[in-house]
Amino acid sequence: MMECSNTNNNSNCPQSCINSRFDSMIENCCEYAERAREAGKPIIGIMCEYTPRELIMAAGGIPVCLCGGSEEKIAPAENDLPTALCPLIKSTYGYCCTQTNPFLEMSDLLVAETTCDGKKKMYELMARRKDMMVLELPQKPDAPHAMDHWLSELRRFRSFLETRYDRKIADAGIWKAIETMNLERALRRRLAEMNKQTPSVWSGLQLLAYKSIISGIDEDLEEYRRLIACGANAAGSEKQSCVRVLLTGVPTVHGAERVVEIIENAGGAVVCMENCTGIKPLLEDVSMDASDPMEALASKYMHLPCSVMTPNTRRLEILRRLADEYDAECVIELVWQGCLTYDVESYYVRQIAEEMSLPYLKLVTDYSPSDSARIALRVEALMETALRAQA
Ligand code: SF4
Ligand code: SF4
Numbered sequence: 001m002m003e004c005s006n007t008n009n010n011s012n013c014p015q016s017c018i019n020s021r022f023d024s025m026i027e028n029c030c031e032y033a034e035r036a037r038e039a040g041k042p043i044i045g046i047m048c049e050y051t052p053r054e055l056i057m058a059a060g061g062i063p064v065c066l067c068g069g070s071e072e073k074i075a076p077a078e079n080d081l082p083t084a085l086c087p088l089i090k091s092t093y094g095y096c097c098t099q100t101n102p103f104l105e106m107s108d109l110l111v112a113e114t115t116c117d118g119k120k121k122m123y124e125l126m127a128r129r130k131d132m133m134v135l136e137l138p139q140k141p142d143a144p145h146a147m148d149h150w151l152s153e154l155r156r157f158r159s160f161l162e163t164r165y166d167r168k169i170a171d172a173g174i175w176k177a178i179e180t181m182n183l184e185r186a187l188r189r190r191l192a193e194m195n196k197q198t199p200s201v202w203s204g205l206q207l208l209a210y211k212s213i214i215s216g217i218d219e220d221l222e223e224y225r226r227l228i229a230c231g232a233n234a235a236g237s238e239k240q241s242c243v244r245v246l247l248t249g250v251p252t253v254h255g256a257e258r259v260v261e262i263i264e265n266a267g268g269a270v271v272c273m274e275n276c277t278g279i280k281p282l283l284e285d286v287s288m289d290a291s292d293p294m295e296a297l298a299s300k301y302m303h304l305p306c307s308v309m310t311p312n313t314r315r316l317e318i319l320r321r322l323a324d325e326y327d328a329e330c331v332i333e334l335v336w337q338g339c340l341t342y343d344v345e346s347y348y349v350r351q352i353a354e355e356m357s358l359p360y361l362k363l364v365t366d367y368s369p370s371d372s373a374r375i376a377l378r379v380e381a382l383m384e385t386a387l388r389a390q391a
């Protein structure tokens with residue numbers, strides 16, 4: 001195993017960076033959500049980055065991400081769902097059928113989108129327990145009608161929230177929420193972009209930890225600022241022997257960080273994560289120049305380059321750019337078993353890596369640690385190849 005200090009235990013990074021408020025993120029969010037509920041604010045569960053949190057916030061609600069990262073919840077989910085389904089979907093549902101996600105239990109409403117088939121059908125089962133609003137997401141992002149349809153779905157969502165919570169959602173309230181979300185995106189983007197430098201500042205595991213399942217909490221925004229200042233004063237964490245990794249593919253939600261850990265233990269420095277738990281949702285802000293906040297929201301969220309879109313050329317353009325900006329030395333693609341859209345799209349990602357002369361590795365796995373040793377061997381072989389390519 002190669003030596004690399006780009007881990008959470010990085011001794012070059014001040015202790016104050018390593019010990020972060022986000023270490024207690026779930027507890028903090030639980031407390032925050034409980035207080036909000038007591039104050040009469042509805043908790044609204046979301047399960048995808050296409051959901052405009054801004055509309056929920058403008059309606060006085062608290063958007064909470066419910067995506068499951070626990071392997072334990074998969075077996076109970078398989079009583080109702082096919083085993084071949086993606087672990088993220090099964091884990092999310094497993095929390096639902098075992099009633100063990102406090103945020104889901106607290107939720108007054110769930111918001112879902114028509115993304116991949118597995119999620120869409122799982123939502124039908126989940127909707128038996130909680131009220132659910134399903135937004136119909138067009139999947140040809142550049143088709144002329146797509147934006148009109150998405151905008152009309154978001155307007156329908158706004159009216160739905162107004163009726164359900166018996167309050168008018170003013171444009172001013174939406175702009176205020178947009179401002180908060182843009183600020184959060186900007187801070188998280190700055191944090192992530194500190195890894196453009198060599199040596200990089202943060203390990204992939206640190207960046208995964210430095211975020212919250214509830215957006216816009218004041219103390220979290222302050223913590224992002226503190227971490228940015230802390231990182232700016234830290235000596236770079238990455239040793240010369242590390243290989244700079246661009247990780248792409250499926251989200252690695254809270255609890256499902258195993259592959260990132262394996263990569264970093266095997267000598268990789270995960271300098272950039274182009275996925276929904278990494279930089280993908282942070283790359284574009286909501287424009288504050290538009291006259292209609294709903295159009296501004298529709299445009300930002302429609303541009304999110306998920307593999308459920310066809311064609312998904314934006315993701316490929318972004319990958320080229322990120323590989324360049326973060327000085328990636330290899331590309332690792334993570335695909336959850338049963339995720340057909342990312343699996344098929346890996347054809348293009350491999351092509352891009354080849355065009356850029358970057359060693360490429362595709363890992364197809366689930367939440368079980370049973371294949372960790374095999375994955376570590378494959379990652380170590382990739383690191384050797386990348387180091388040889390640099391020599
Ligand atoms: S990968 Fe696609 S479906 Fe999954 S959270 Fe991101 S946008 Fe939603
Ligand atoms: S990882 Fe793939 S299959 Fe799983 S929820 Fe996301 S898009 Fe769907």
